[in-house]
Amino acid sequence: MNSLLSAGLILLLGFVGARLLKLVRLPSVTAFLLVGILIGPQILNLVTVEIFTASEFFSNLVLGLIAFSLGENFRLDKLRQGVRQVMWISLSAALAAWLLVSAALIVYFISIKMPIYPAIVLGAAASATAPAATVLIIREYRAGGLLTELLLKVVAIDDAWCLIFAAMAIAVGNAMRADVFQMSIIFAGLGEIFGALVLGGVLGYLSSRLSKFVRTREELLVYTLGLLFLNVGLSIALGVSVLLSAMMMGLVLVNIARENYKFFEVMRSVDTPLYLTFFIISGAHLDFAILYKMGIAGILYIAFRTLGKVYGAKLGARVSGAPKSVEDWLGLGLAPQAGVALGIGLVAKVTFPDFGDYIFTIIAATSVIFELVGPLLTKYSLIRAGEISPSE
Amino acid sequence: MIPVRIMDASEFLSNFVLGIIAFALGANFRLEGLKAAGKPVIWISLLEGAFAWIIVTLVMIIYHSLNNLPIHPAFVLGAAAAATAPAATVMVIREYRANGPVTEMLLKVVAIDDAWCLIFSALAITTANALRLGVFNSVVLLEAMLEICAAVILGAALGFTLKFLSRFIMTAEEVLVVIIGFVLLAVGLSTTLRLSPLLTNIAFGLVVANFVKNSELFFEKLRSIDMVFFLGFFVLVGANLEIQLLPRVGIIGVLYIIFRVLGKFIGVKLGSYISKASSDISKYLAWGLVPQAGVALGVALSAKALYPKYGEVIFTTITATTVIYELVGPIFAKYGLKKAGEI
Numbered sequence: 001m002n003s004l005l006s007a008g009l010i011l012l013l014g015f016v017g018a019r020l021l022k023l024v025r026l027p028s029v030t031a032f033l034l035v036g037i038l039i040g041p042q043i044l045n046l047v048t049v050e051i052f053t054a055s056e057f058f059s060n061l062v063l064g065l066i067a068f069s070l071g072e073n074f075r076l077d078k079l080r081q082g083v084r085q086v087m088w089i090s091l092s093a094a095l096a097a098w099l100l101v102s103a104a105l106i107v108y109f110i111s112i113k114m115p116i117y118p119a120i121v122l123g124a125a126a127s128a129t130a131p132a133a134t135v136l137i138i139r140e141y142r143a144g145g146l147l148t149e150l151l152l153k154v155v156a157i158d159d160a161w162c163l164i165f166a167a168m169a170i171a172v173g174n175a176m177r178a179d180v181f182q183m184s185i186i187f188a189g190l191g192e193i194f195g196a197l198v199l200g201g202v203l204g205y206l207s208s209r210l211s212k213f214v215r216t217r218e219e220l221l222v223y224t225l226g227l228l229f230l231n232v233g234l235s236i237a238l239g240v241s242v243l244l245s246a247m248m249m250g251l252v253l254v255n256i257a258r259e260n261y262k263f264f265e266v267m268r269s270v271d272t273p274l275y276l277t278f279f280i281i282s283g284a285h286l287d288f289a290i291l292y293k294m295g296i297a298g299i300l301y302i303a304f305r306t307l308g309k310v311y312g313a314k315l316g317a318r319v320s321g322a323p324k325s326v327e328d329w330l331g332l333g334l335a336p337q338a339g340v341a342l343g344i345g346l347v348a349k350v351t352f353p354d355f356g357d358y359i360f361t362i363i364a365a366t367s368v369i370f371e372l373v374g375p376l377l378t379k380y381s382l383i384r385a386g387e388i389s390p391s392e
Numbered sequence: 393m394i395p396v397r398i399m400d401a402s403e404f405l406s407n408f409v410l411g412i413i414a415f416a417l418g419a420n421f422r423l424e425g426l427k428a429a430g431k432p433v434i435w436i437s438l439l440e441g442a443f444a445w446i447i448v449t450l451v452m453i454i455y456h457s458l459n460n461l462p463i464h465p466a467f468v469l470g471a472a473a474a475a476t477a478p479a480a481t482v483m484v485i486r487e488y489r490a491n492g493p494v495t496e497m498l499l500k501v502v503a504i505d506d507a508w509c510l511i512f513s514a515l516a517i518t519t520a521n522a523l524r525l526g527v528f529n530s531v532v533l534l535e536a537m538l539e540i541c542a543a544v545i546l547g548a549a550l551g552f553t554l555k556f557l558s559r560f561i562m563t564a565e566e567v568l569v570v571i572i573g574f575v576l577l578a579v580g581l582s583t584t585l586r587l588s589p590l591l592t593n594i595a596f597g598l599v600v601a602n603f604v605k606n607s608e609l610f611f612e613k614l615r616s617i618d619m620v621f622f623l624g625f626f627v628l629v630g631a632n633l634e635i636q637l638l639p640r641v642g643i644i645g646v647l648y649i650i651f652r653v654l655g656k657f658i659g660v661k662l663g664s665y666i667s668k669a670s671s672d673i674s675k676y677l678a679w680g681l682v683p684q685a686g687v688a689l690g691v692a693l694s695a696k697a698l699y700p701k702y703g704e705v706i707f708t709t710i711t712a713t714t715v716i717y718e719l720v721g722p723i724f725a726k727y728g729l730k731k732a733g734e735i
Contacts, residue, residue: 003404004411005580011573012557019560050404218619225620270617272565273572 003050007277010047013039014276029136029375032276036283047284055281062278063339064232064246065271066132070156071200071250072264073149082150089316089326090154093334094127094161096312098169100304101126108300117173118355121348122297124169125363126305128162130338131155131243133375136275141379145387147326151333151378154313159243159340160193166344167192170351177352195240200248203231207249208256211263220266228267243340282338286368294365301366309334325385332381336374337367402628406693407589409625411579412618413690414590417506418597419611432673433500436663440501440681441474441508443662444655448473449516451651455644464520465702468695469644471513472710473652475506475687477721481680484725492734494672498680506687507594513691514540514591520695543582543591550578550592551599558604564613571610583697590694645709649716656681672732679728683721684714 013035021031039046102123106116134155138148167189171182207227214223231249235242253260294301313331316322322330345363349356382388449470456463481502485495518536554574561567575593582592600607657678664674692710696703729735 002580002584004407004576005584007404008573008576008578008580011569012577015566015569015573016557218616221617222620222623269564270568273569276569 006048032279033283036280040284067243067246068250071247074251085320086153088320090158092316093312097126097308098123100308104300104304117176121169124165125341125344128340130336133336141388143387147385196244200245204249204252290365329381329385333378335377337370411575414593415597419601432667432669435667437501437505439663440656440659443659444473445470447655464523467516467520471516472688472691475509477683488735490729490734494732543587544595547592547595676728676732680725682724684717
């Protein structure tokens with residue numbers, strides 16, 4: 001088995017799997033994940049080591065691409081009336097997930113006489129959402145409407161909240177463990193956000209100015225891909241958020257000049273193989289053995305994160321005067337959890353020698369569940385809100 | 393500035409690029425197209441390719457044996473010489489709005505001579521391989537024939553599988569997914585089975601072009617993205633180029649450049665004579681056949697994959713001469729067309 005063969009199988013099995021599962025009305029994202037599980041190391045073992053090694057490079061690119069495409073939704077001239085709703089809903093859903101998960105886990109940890117700081121970090125991870133699955137569901141079923149528009153904006157910016165919460169949680173966790181509260185951790189978190197926004201903004205501006213040298217469609221594709229690589233690579237090198245900087249680059253591009261929609265369009269015409277591969281590799285990475293290790297804490301995390309998202313979004317929607325369908329169904333659309341939460345888990349692993357591994361295990365295990373169930377919930381909520389035709 | 397990991401990925405990339413080139417070539421074998429092309433096109437393209445191949449091979453054999461080098465690279469170098477790159481020639485024609493019988497014939501010839509090149513190179517690589525092993529008897533020849541057949545069968549099987557799957561393709565995005573998947577599969581399977589990825593992909597492309605409905609869609613979709621891979625590939629080729637090989641390539645390169653062009657001129661003359669083409673074609677067509685690019689590189693790449701040691705020399709020679717041909721090719725093409733009175 002060589003890597004080309006493996007990559008070819010990934011693409012073709014993804015296509016076939018998506019077609020088959022369409023018969024039972026399951027979304028392509030789910031099909032890709034299942035194909036990934038099937039060809040992953042636990043069952044057929046058709047994914048070569050080289051592809052696994054390349055998958056970090058690859059997933060960074062795909063996440064950057066997703067965030068970049070989300071930036072397109074922030075047309076400032078159209079945004080005015082929606083901005084209040086986006087802010088309220090995203091903040092409230094993230095905050096509620098954090099508070100509820102932390103509260104539930106604090107009670108549980110006290111009852112089993114464990115330190116409580118892991119509960120605070122886990123809660124912060126619970127505030128994260130994963131935009132990729134949401135975007136793909138919306139695209140596959142051509143969902144459209146108020147809920148869809150709000151959902152796309154909320155998943156784009158709630159990573160900012162999550163990063164702030166995570167920085168605070170880690171600082172607090174450190175304080176409770178070692179009795180030193182390091183303001184620097186919070187500043188680092190804020191720096192990660194502002195650095196990303198500045199980087200994305202600058203790159204977006206420069207790329208719009210330089211785009212006059214791009215003549216053909218092929219060149220546009222090369223140019224846009226190059227920009228994304230640059231953006232993702234610089235974000236990693238500078239230690240700022242990949243998602244936020246790519247989103248900002250898209251946001252700046254779409255607002256600078258009308259004709260910049262072409263950047264997004266050219267990427268849309270070629271990105272399917274990338275997303276497909278990304279989700280199949282994610283599926284192959286899913287580690288089911290870890291599910292046994294999550295225990296009661298994992299179950300609490302899943303239950304209260306879901307509750308937090310649903311009721312937090314409801315509250316935010318009500319306060320900001322969003323329509324009823326948004327109030328009822330947006331929260332469920334925020335269920336997917338993946339990369340961002342795992343990133344927080346990795347930081348915890350490094351920061352806390354005693355319970356860091358435990359925190360990571362819980363996040364990884366619950367991500368398996370949310371990654372598999374999340375897309376289905378997103379689809380369900382869009383159907384219930386009447387923004388996907390029920391015949392799908 | 394290029395990390396090692398990206399260099400590692402270059403093998404994957406170059407194999408994939410080779411697959412794309414060969415697959416796209418299969419489209420040239422569209423049967424109706426070949427029939428419609430007529431006798432002169434077939435004869436001229438066949439002979440200009442064959443003469444470039446034979447003359448370069450002979451010269452290289454002489455050079456290599458004079459210098460006590462193993463002679464098998466000569467076969468591959470010769471085969472690569474058969475190809476021409478349509479892009480540069482087409483650009484000249486468009487830029488100067490050339491028009492006339494020579495221009496028309498030229499376009500048809502460059503469209504199909506790559507196909508001959510690939511057949512020659514499949515034969516050449518097999519021969520070279522047999523020679524390298526030091527045995528050249530009926531068994532080796534039979535094995536070689538079997539290998540060629542197996543590659544063609546594999547490619548054809550993939551083509552018919554695609555035909556079957558294409559019924560279920562609904563969107564343009566799926567077209568892209570499927571065609572990239574299949575090209576990767578074709579290259580991956582053929583290398584795993586130790587068959588020629590070049591031949592496999594041509595056979596695959598040929599079946600797709602002739603038997604799949606709306607096959608243009610697949611070729612078009614692939615064309616819309618291939619620049620990304622070609623660009624990445626050429627940058628890596630530049631980064632990989634072993635500069636210390638250049639002096640050794642020097643004489644080989646000069647011989648290659650001169651005798652390839654000579655072969656093309658003789659081939660065109662002979663082909664025009666046999667097929668009774670006009671004297672303008674016989675005199676001026678060959679000037680448009682100088683540029684060389686993708687296909688020759690494809691041949692070089694598969695040679696490099698087959699035998700790393702001498703493959704490197706072949707590869708460097710072909711990349712270096714490609715650069716030179718690309719520089720002078722358009723000038724030659726323009727000269728020829730001007731002489732023919734079509735600019």
